[in-house]
Amino acid sequence: MPQPKSNAPAALTNKVNTVLGIVAWAGTAAGVAGVLITGAMMAVSVKRGESSEHMSRLGMVLGGCVLVATAGPLVSFVFA
Numbered sequence: 001m002p003q004p005k006s007n008a009p010a011a012l013t014n015k016v017n018t019v020l021g022i023v024a025w026a027g028t029a030a031g032v033a034g035v036l037i038t039g040a041m042m043a044v045s046v047k048r049g050e051s052s053e054h055m056s057r058l059g060m061v062l063g064g065c066v067l068v069a070t071a072g073p074l075v076s077f078v079f080a
Contacts, residue, residue, distance in 0.1 A: 024072065031065035 006013075038061055042054040 024068070027068035028065075031061065031068055034061035034064065 008016075035058070038054060038058045041052075042058075045052050045054065
């Protein structure tokens with residue numbers, strides 16, 4: 001299967017890579033913040049004696065973290 005050559009200007013490629021790097025760091029930071037916030041909410045609920053469904057929230061946060069962490073390698077694998 002022939003691979004097309006990239007004709008994008010170097011300046012544009014550098015800017016796109018910078019934006020993608022910032023988005024990746026923001027996604028990682030959001031995942032860490034989500035885990036910390038969910039853990040704090042769980043601790044407060046236990047302290048108050050309330051039972052709530054924080055494990056499902058933690059599962060969603062961790063699922064989002066996995067999605068953010070694997071997005072780049074998956075795209076590289078599919079399009080490389």
